[in-house]
Amino acid sequence: MGPNLPKFIDALKKALGPDEVITAREDLLCYSYDATPDLPRVVPVAVVTPSATAEVQEVVRLAGRYGVPVYPRGAGTNLSGGSIPTVPGLVLSTLKMNRILEVDPDNLLAVVQPGVVIDRLNETVAPHGLTYPPDPGTVATATIGGSVAECSGGLRGLKYGVTRDYVMGLEVVLADGRVARFGGRTVKNVTAYDLVRLFTGSEGTLGIITEATVRLIPAPAARKTLLAAFSTLTGAGDAVRLIVRSRVVPATLEIMDRVTIETVESYARAGLPVGAEAVLLIEVDGVPEAVEREAETVAGIVRRCGGELRTAADDHEREQLWAARRAALPALARVSPTTILEDATVPRSRLTDMLLALHGIAEEYDLTIGTFGHAGDGNLHPTILTDARDQEEMERVRLAVGAIFRAALSLGGTLTGEHGIGLAKKRFLPLEMGEEGVWVVRAIKRALDPRDLLNPGKLIPAAPAAGADGEVDPG
Amino acid sequence: MNHPALAAVAEDIARCMRCGNCQAVCPLYSVTLRESMVARGKVHLGEALLRGDVEASRVLADRFDACLTCLACAANCPCGVRVDRIVLAARAVMADSGLLPLPKRAACAVMPNRPLLHAGARLLSRVQGLVFRRRELGMSPRFPVGLGMRRVVPSLPRAGFRELSSEVTPASPPAPGRPGPSQGGAAPSPAPARAPSPAPARAPAPAPAHAEGRIVALFTGCLADYVYPDVALGAVRVLSANGETVVAPRGQHCCGYPIIAAGKLDLAREMARSHVRLFSGLDVAAVITLCGTCGEAFIHHYPELLAQDRELGPAAAALASRAHDISRYLHSVSSLNPALLGPLDLAVTYHQPCHLGRGLGVEREPVDLLRAVPGITFIALRHPDRCCGGSGAFAFGHYDLADKVRRQKLADAAETRADVIVTGCGSCRMHLEEGLSHTGSAQRVLHTVEVLASSVSAGR
Ligand SMILES: Cc1cc2nc3c(=O)[nH]c(=O)nc-3n(C[C@H](O)[C@H](O)[C@H](O)COP(=O)(O)OP(=O)(O)OC[C@H]3O[C@@H](n4cnc5c(N)ncnc54)[C@H](O)[C@@H]3O)c2cc1C
Ligand code: SF4
Ligand code: SF4
Numbered sequence: 001m002g003p004n005l006p007k008f009i010d011a012l013k014k015a016l017g018p019d020e021v022i023t024a025r026e027d028l029l030c031y032s033y034d035a036t037p038d039l040p041r042v043v044p045v046a047v048v049t050p051s052a053t054a055e056v057q058e059v060v061r062l063a064g065r066y067g068v069p070v071y072p073r074g075a076g077t078n079l080s081g082g083s084i085p086t087v088p089g090l091v092l093s094t095l096k097m098n099r100i101l102e103v104d105p106d107n108l109l110a111v112v113q114p115g116v117v118i119d120r121l122n123e124t125v126a127p128h129g130l131t132y133p134p135d136p137g138t139v140a141t142a143t144i145g146g147s148v149a150e151c152s153g154g155l156r157g158l159k160y161g162v163t164r165d166y167v168m169g170l171e172v173v174l175a176d177g178r179v180a181r182f183g184g185r186t187v188k189n190v191t192a193y194d195l196v197r198l199f200t201g202s203e204g205t206l207g208i209i210t211e212a213t214v215r216l217i218p219a220p221a222a223r224k225t226l227l228a229a230f231s232t233l234t235g236a237g238d239a240v241r242l243i244v245r246s247r248v249v250p251a252t253l254e255i256m257d258r259v260t261i262e263t264v265e266s267y268a269r270a271g272l273p274v275g276a277e278a279v280l281l282i283e284v285d286g287v288p289e290a291v292e293r294e295a296e297t298v299a300g301i302v303r304r305c306g307g308e309l310r311t312a313a314d315d316h317e318r319e320q321l322w323a324a325r326r327a328a329l330p331a332l333a334r335v336s337p338t339t340i341l342e343d344a345t346v347p348r349s350r351l352t353d354m355l356l357a358l359h360g361i362a363e364e365y366d367l368t369i370g371t372f373g374h375a376g377d378g379n380l381h382p383t384i385l386t387d388a389r390d391q392e393e394m395e396r397v398r399l400a401v402g403a404i405f406r407a408a409l410s411l412g413g414t415l416t417g418e419h420g421i422g423l424a425k426k427r428f429l430p431l432e433m434g435e436e437g438v439w440v441v442r443a444i445k446r447a448l449d450p451r452d453l454l455n456p457g458k459l460i461p462a463a464p465a466a467g468a469d470g471e472v473d474p475g
Numbered sequence: 476m477n478h479p480a481l482a483a484v485a486e487d488i489a490r491c492m493r494c495g496n497c498q499a500v501c502p503l504y505s506v507t508l509r510e511s512m513v514a515r516g517k518v519h520l521g522e523a524l525l526r527g528d529v530e531a532s533r534v535l536a537d538r539f540d541a542c543l544t545c546l547a548c549a550a551n552c553p554c555g556v557r558v559d560r561i562v563l564a565a566r567a568v569m570a571d572s573g574l575l576p577l578p579k580r581a582a583c584a585v586m587p588n589r590p591l592l593h594a595g596a597r598l599l600s601r602v603q604g605l606v607f608r609r610r611e612l613g614m615s616p617r618f619p620v621g622l623g624m625r626r627v628v629p630s631l632p633r634a635g636f637r638e639l640s641s642e643v644t645p646a647s648p649p650a651p652g653r654p655g656p657s658q659g660g661a662a663p664s665p666a667p668a669r670a671p672s673p674a675p676a677r678a679p680a681p682a683p684a685h686a687e688g689r690i691v692a693l694f695t696g697c698l699a700d701y702v703y704p705d706v707a708l709g710a711v712r713v714l715s716a717n718g719e720t721v722v723a724p725r726g727q728h729c730c731g732y733p734i735i736a737a738g739k740l741d742l743a744r745e746m747a748r749s750h751v752r753l754f755s756g757l758d759v760a761a762v763i764t765l766c767g768t769c770g771e772a773f774i775h776h777y778p779e780l781l782a783q784d785r786e787l788g789p790a791a792a793a794l795a796s797r798a799h800d801i802s803r804y805l806h807s808v809s810s811l812n813p814a815l816l817g818p819l820d821l822a823v824t825y826h827q828p829c830h831l832g833r834g835l836g837v838e839r840e841p842v843d844l845l846r847a848v849p850g851i852t853f854i855a856l857r858h859p860d861r862c863c864g865g866s867g868a869f870a871f872g873h874y875d876l877a878d879k880v881r882r883q884k885l886a887d888a889a890e891t892r893a894d895v896i897v898t899g900c901g902s903c904r905m906h907l908e909e910g911l912s913h914t915g916s917a918q919r920v921l922h923t924v925e926v927l928a929s930s931v932s933a934g935r
Contacts, residue, residue, distance in 0.1 A: 022509070024534050025529070025534075026511065026520065026529060026532065026534045026535045026538055027509070027510075027511045027534075027538075029511075029519060029520060029523055029528070029529060030509075030510035030511040030515075030516035030519055030520065031510055032519075033493050033519060034493065034495075035492070035493050035494050035495055036493075037492065037493070049508070075495055075498060076495055076510065077494065077495040093508075095508040096508055098508075115508075119499075138494075138495065138496070140496070140498075140499035141495050141496060141498040141499050329553060330553030330554065333490075333492055333494075333553050333554045334490075334553075334554055334555055337486070337489040337490050338489075338492070339492050339554075387489070388489075389489065
């Protein structure tokens with residue numbers, strides 16, 4: 001027998017106030033999706049919008065008492081189905097927990113609630129000359145809670161790392177409603193296991209993050225931006241390898257392939273060289289003298305690898321070069337109704353191999369795939385242009401996605417560099433971690449959430465049934 | 476759900492990739508933080524309706540009603556989804572299911588009915604004093620009159636534009652001792668449509684041939700007709716000073732956008748036909764609108780509404796190409812003679828109406844025109860293009876939301892310390908004035924062309 005939902009919802013309303021419990025079906029439909037395409041839509045039984053840790057505790061306790069699963073949700077921009085229900089349950093929206101509690105320029109940190117949008121944090125710390133570097137493409141919308149739970153990356157990963165490098169401390173509501181705090185305000189901290197890292201990237205399956213202490217760094221004083229066009233993929237791949245080897249660490253080292261370049265040009269006319277096989281967008285930043293020197297080193301390497309160079313002389317030209325890169329996804333997305341954005345990541349020395357493999361896969365499954373991404377850290381975004389209403393093509397898309405994962409793994413890479421496992425990729429987990437690795441994941445989940453109440457159905461593949469190879473998820 | 480309006484936007488619905496980028500710009504999302512308020516949620520509900528996953532209901536009608544059609548989402552959408560069109564289509568479905576929210580139902584009863592609207596405005600202006608307390612900037616209800624107690628309604632003038640102006644106003648000759656219209660000086664910008672004037676800058680009349688004989692039609696729109704006649708009178712004054720003969724045809728009525736916004740497309744189509752017939756029958760060089768939304772009706776909605784109409788479709792398209800917002804017209808079509816502009820000692824800022832800026836692409840024209848007025852100090856708003864929350868009838872049905880959105884705008888405006896918030900839309904103005912009356916601010920709101928008209932008067 002299912003939980004007594006009317007009583008559960010009454011209890012939530014009593015705890016939070018009726019306005020913070022959403023129950024109209026028309027509203028609930030809007031919490032059955034996130035930014036992930038091609039997933040089944042399950043409508044939650046209610047959505048709650050708490051604004052304090054104590055309220056989150058109360059919600060989690062009530063959910064436990066009535067046996068209703070809880071799905072944490074920030075801005076709902078993740079690309080792995082992380083924030084949508086798998087079976088009807090309660091969506092816990094963190095958007096009203098959106099206060100910046102403290103900015104501490106002496107200790108280079110800020111303390112924030114999980115619903116704070118990344119850009120807002122950056123606007124708030126900018127007057128102190130500080131910055132919070134993790135910058136997923138969704139900085140203007142994504143929340144700190146969601147990006148910590150996904151361990152989001154971004155365009156500056158090569159030099160500045162990813163979200164986990166900036167999380168110093170967390171406050172978490174556990175599956176039974178208790179509150180635990182890990183880490184803190186010190187740069188060094190080796191007390192017991194690194195539980196901050198465990199919860200960073202846990203995709204809402206281990207606890208609800210209710211507060212984060214994040215590290216800030218001084219904003220770089222100068223930067224220089226270059227665009228390099230190559231007539232071969234190998235040329236671009238070589239340039240990436242040599243730049244890294246020359247001990248220059250660009251803040252940004254982005255790549256776009258031919259399909260992407262042509263699409264961007266026909267949509268935005270950003271002045272990209274049509275006919276090129278690949279372009280690299282490179283930005284070096286830091287103290288002015290070093291920036292000049294590093295830009296020269298990069299320019300030399302590009303020329304040696306047969307690349308054609310454009311340098312931004314001022315902010316206006318820099319903006320133009322960036323506009324071309326920013327137009328990549330929008331331009332691809334306009335070509336066809338459905339855009340499947342993947343996240344295959346390889347050691348950066350294997351970048352060219354991965355790009356070639358992607359071309360092969362596009363041909364084999366007769367699909368249009370535009371690839372762009374963070375070449376500097378080997379994190380590519382092969383983007384399949386399709387139409388979800390075309391069932392036959394979608395079947396080929398699903399096969400191609402599997403082929404992309406296998407190609408990345410065979411090159412020593414990973415299933416996901418920054419978008420997370422969620423629903424979409426969990427069946428591939430054993431391919432990367434082996435059954436032993438998956439066993440550890442399951443053991444951790446069982447220890448912290450024995451009743452499987454927090455974001456059930458995510459990240460962890462269903463236990464293998466006899467004879468099956470783990471491919472049981474309909475999504 | 477098989478409804479032609481919804482079917483027409485099926486491709487737009489399919490194009491949304493649920494990226495959530497619209498969250499960053501949707502004013503209603505920023506004040507509610509609810510997914511059903513943001514464009515992504517609206518598209519999803521549109522899709523659910525299309526696929527039959529949800530039925531038309533009061534709640535659903537209310538969700539589609541809760542949209543400012545401010546176009547911010549569409550302008551920022553990486554996939555180019557016209558969310559506003561999806562919302563309007565869904566409202567048409569709701570209207571056909573008999574689910575119009577009350578204020579919209581009232582609008583549909585009154586707006587298309589010119590004599591009724593006219594008589595109503597007259598009557599209201601006379602009874603207003605009985606029903607409303609007079610305030611500095613408007614009136615607030617003495618008794619609950621169905622508008623919500625806090626809503627302040629602007630005091631209606633005793634006479635509308637129609638009573639104050641004749642149907643045709645000839646071009647007025649330049650004042651003695653004043654140079655005629657010519658190039659040079661602090662010209663807002665070079666006018667592409669303008670022939671180079673052979674006359675030396677200080678030559679007296681006559682004006683260049685193009686401006687002299689030029690006849691233009693003025694579409695006032697309801698607000699400049701009944702509530703803010705000074706806007707229409709100001710437009711006539713500026714245009715005729717600039718050498719244009721102005722015709723304000725008496726047969727005009729509401730542009731029909733409130734009806735489109737309510738989803739009553741058949742009625743809106745009738746209104747479009749009547750205007751296309753009326754204005755196409757005039758031999759004028761241009762049709763000038765005084766509000767971005769009216770402009771959108773003439774330029775975007777009439778051709779779309781009448782696309783299948785064999786008789787009037789082509790005329791609607793031709794009319795659209797001749798229709799211009801007043802500020803674009805004075806800026807780039809027949810540029811305003813800078814010599815006409817006298818000094819005004821005024822600090823102004825500019826609020827960009829959504830349908831004028833994002834809708835018609837008129838962004839810098841009003842600012843350039845204001846800057847060209849000698850003596851004016853221009854201080855830009857922090858976010859000039861952010862919606863004020865007014866959105867026509869929206870504020871009647873969703874007062875609290877409209878008020879929350881407006882607070883951000885008024886805070887930005889206060890920061891500029893300008894004397895006047897200039898804008899190009901009567902609905903924005905009404906909403907802003909009402910907000911100012913609550914805060915007790917001394918800032919005033921004027922239409923761009925009223926400022927220009929004062930400047931022209933000062934220059935005489
Ligand atoms: C156009 C586009 C570009 C993108 N670019 C990038 C990119 O460059 N790099 C990148 O890494 N990602 C990128 N993403 C993915 C996405 O933006 C990030 O994963 C983002 O950080 C998610 O934040 P959110 O607030 O939307 O979280 P949500 O999507 O709401 O949630 C993400 C996950 O976190 C969980 N969660 C949310 N809040 C909490 C909490 N308080 N406690 C516990 N769990 C929680 C959810 O259950 C879910 O599993 C992109 C997405 C889009 C649509
Ligand atoms: S409407 Fe546009 S911006 Fe909003 S979610 Fe859809 S695609 Fe993204
Ligand atoms: S038109 Fe404006 S109010 Fe409506 S969904 Fe778009 S951004 Fe939000």
